[in-house]
Amino acid sequence: MITSFPKLLGATVVTLKLLSLSLFFGLFIGLLFAILRLNKNKIINKFAYGYSYVFRGTPLLVQIFIIYFGLGQIEYFRSTFLWVVFKEPYWCAIIAFALNTGAYTSEILRSAFQTIKPGFIEAGKSLGISNKIIFYKIQIPIAIRQSLPAYGNEIILMMKGTSLASTVTLMDLTGVAKYIISTTFKPIEVFIVAGGIYLFMTFIIHNSIKFLEKKYGYQ
Amino acid sequence: MELLAFGKTGWGDELFIATLMTIAVSITAMLIGFLFALIFTPLKLSKNKFFNLIANSYTTVIRGVPELLVIYLFFFGGSGAVMFVASIFGYNEYIEINAFITGSFAIGIISGAYSTEVFRGAIQSIDKGQFEASQVLGLKRFVYFFRVIMPQMLRLAIPNLSNVWQITLKDTSLISVTGLVEIMRQSYIAAGSTRDPLFFYSFAAVLYLLLTFLSMKLINRLEIKYSRGF
Numbered sequence: 001m002i003t004s005f006p007k008l009l010g011a012t013v014v015t016l017k018l019l020s021l022s023l024f025f026g027l028f029i030g031l032l033f034a035i036l037r038l039n040k041n042k043i044i045n046k047f048a049y050g051y052s053y054v055f056r057g058t059p060l061l062v063q064i065f066i067i068y069f070g071l072g073q074i075e076y077f078r079s080t081f082l083w084v085v086f087k088e089p090y091w092c093a094i095i096a097f098a099l100n101t102g103a104y105t106s107e108i109l110r111s112a113f114q115t116i117k118p119g120f121i122e123a124g125k126s127l128g129i130s131n132k133i134i135f136y137k138i139q140i141p142i143a144i145r146q147s148l149p150a151y152g153n154e155i156i157l158m159m160k161g162t163s164l165a166s167t168v169t170l171m172d173l174t175g176v177a178k179y180i181i182s183t184t185f186k187p188i189e190v191f192i193v194a195g196g197i198y199l200f201m202t203f204i205i206h207n208s209i210k211f212l213e214k215k216y217g218y219q
Numbered sequence: 220m221e222l223l224a225f226g227k228t229g230w231g232d233e234l235f236i237a238t239l240m241t242i243a244v245s246i247t248a249m250l251i252g253f254l255f256a257l258i259f260t261p262l263k264l265s266k267n268k269f270f271n272l273i274a275n276s277y278t279t280v281i282r283g284v285p286e287l288l289v290i291y292l293f294f295f296g297g298s299g300a301v302m303f304v305a306s307i308f309g310y311n312e313y314i315e316i317n318a319f320i321t322g323s324f325a326i327g328i329i330s331g332a333y334s335t336e337v338f339r340g341a342i343q344s345i346d347k348g349q350f351e352a353s354q355v356l357g358l359k360r361f362v363y364f365f366r367v368i369m370p371q372m373l374r375l376a377i378p379n380l381s382n383v384w385q386i387t388l389k390d391t392s393l394i395s396v397t398g399l400v401e402i403m404r405q406s407y408i409a410a411g412s413t414r415d416p417l418f419f420y421s422f423a424a425v426l427y428l429l430l431t432f433l434s435m436k437l438i439n440r441l442e443i444k445y446s447r448g449f
Contacts, residue, residue, distance in 0.1 A: 070417035163285030187296035
């Protein structure tokens with residue numbers, strides 16, 4: 001139990017890297033698709049809805065497998081410069097995670113944008129503020145505050161999702177835990193240590209979101 | 220399309236059976252989850268601090284630890300635990316547990332944690348007057364739970380339970396690591412032997428989408444049924 005701890009702690013770094021990179025890219029994807037969802041053009045709207053429907057309706061495991069095993073099959077794709085990125089399991093996992101969390105984030109942000117009272121935007125307009133500044137200075141700050149609790153849940157779900165990176169040969173926390181279990185046959189001890197690390201991360205994420213909620217809350 | 224032909228030449232029938240397996244595992248896991256929720260929801264709502272602690276640690280641990288890790292625990296530790304229990308009763312042979320049972324149990328425990336939270340929330344949001352009114356009317360505990368609280372709770376719980384169902388359905392894809400032949404495992408086998416992973420994994424995604432779409436349709440009907448009069 002004690003000997004496995006440093007190994008698992010080392011693997012936690014991989015998990016955290018995967019998590020932060022996919023959240024970073026996912027946030028941009030989510031924001032983009034949330035804006036597309038609110039677009040009045042029906043085709044753009046449907047496209048954004050389809051994206052989030054497909055990524056939320058299929059298991060993350062399928063998405064990773066399609067990107068990692070599937071895309072490599074296309075001959076043409078292998079000759080493009082993108083292949084440098086897609087041949088690495090590490091980047092494939094991050095792309096899959098980012099697309100997945102992007103779909104959920106877009107839904108969270110969309111509903112946050114929709115709950116903004118029209119009065120705020122009208123007030124901005126009547127003060128003669130340009131649309132761009134209304135968007136950046138009024139809509140985005142309110143939307144961020146509205147979506148914090150839901151986004152906190154999404155971060156925790158994504159942290160659990162990074163465990164799937166172990167299925168494409170990456171040695172993250174779950175990958176290393178599985179390796180130790182299958183070599184030592186001590187599933188319960190390893191589960192307690194690895195699960196404890198995950199729980200600790202959940203605890204930290206949960207509390208920092210609570211802190212942010214308080215800081216940016218209405219009170 | 221040849222690849223999806225039924226019979227010996229294609230993978231159509233295999234994938235069809237695998238889809239049925241996914242549905243079977245999801246339903247079993249969901250029911251096991253309800254069983255866990257039935258135990259832990261009262262514990263969560265009880266006034267006893269010790270019971271609260273047990274129920275809270277169950278839901279916190281399960282919801283804070285990756286599903287895959289729980290599945291590995293059951294996959295590698297399941298038969299060991301059963302053998303230990305059996306050895307107490309004097310049975311010392313090797314026992315191998317079926318992948319279906321391990322898988323649906325692991326997913327069931329996860330889904331149970333989510334269901335517990337849903338039921339807790341639903342019961343807590345029922346108006347207090349309803350409890351008091353049934354007491355004043357002198358209804359028996361049994362009647363008052365099943366005829367007064369249950370129908371109101373279900374109305375509130377069904378939309379959230381449909382989310383739990385979606386999570387459970389998607390989580391079953393993770394059981395493929397234990398070798399149970401459901402959609403994901405079958406696609407893996409098919410992709411390996413035909414060297415066409417893009418097609419088979421995309422087809423698996425379509426199957427999952429179909430399952431989520433159809434189950435949403437069914438749940439919507441239930442929702443309408445239980446929100447009569449509101």
